[in-house]
Amino acid sequence: MSIVLVQRPGALKTKIVKGDTVMIRRGKEKGKRGVVKxxxxxxxxxxxxxxxxxxxxxxxxAGGAKxxxxxxxxxxxxxxxxxYVCTSCNVPSRVKYDVGPNxxxxxxxKCGEPAAETVKGR
Ligand SMILES: [Zn+2]
Incomplete structure (x- = not known):
């Protein structure tokens, strides 16, 4: 892997997690959907x-290639x-946090359906 790391003071705060379905908003792949790997x-x-x-x-x-x-x-x-794309109502929406007893x-x-559980160990 050869990722050029952008120098930032810290990690970017995001509500998207691994395993989420997302839509690409700009660039070559604009409008396409996929799952965050x-x-x-x-x-x-x-x-x-x-x-x-x-x-x-x-x-x-090179890079562990066999x-x-x-x-x-x-x-x-x-x-x-x-x-973020909701898997229940199938439209691009935002992620909200619902604070409950648990x-x-x-x-x-949009629909308030719970998003997929956060994948541990990302
Ligand atoms: Zn929804």
């Missing part, structure tokens, strides 16, 4: 399954270009 909060980036795919010409052994060749991989997108839950800003 990995988050890079310090760089302000996230990679989305099947989107922003780039070809990498890899030498054998064999040389041309590989396709998802290049991370800026988190600011991603919008603690804070992420809910859809």
């Amino acid at each position: 990995a988050m890079f909060p310090k760089a302000g980036l996230a990679s989305v399954e099947g989107l922003n795919v780039v070809k990498r010409h890899t030498k054998q052994g 064999s040389a060749g041309i590989f396709e991989k998802e290049s991370p997108l800026p988190i600011s270009a991603l919008q 603690g804070k839950r992420r809910v859809c800003g």
Whole structure:
């Protein structure tokens, strides 16, 4: 992985977590949807399954590659270009926090359906 880290004082605050469905709001993949595969909060980036795919010409052994060749991989997108998509009402919406007796839950800003549970260990 060769991600150029943007120097920031800290991690970017985001409500999107790994496993969320998102819509791309700008750039080459504008309007497309996908599932967040990995988050890079310090760089302000996230990679989305099947989107922003780039070809990498890899030498054998470089970056842990077992064999040389041309590989396709998802290049991370800026988190600011991603919008959360609710899986219940299927529209791009915002994430709200619902504070209840069991603690804070992420809910859809439109229908109030709870969002997918936060994936641990991201
Ligand atoms: Zn919803």
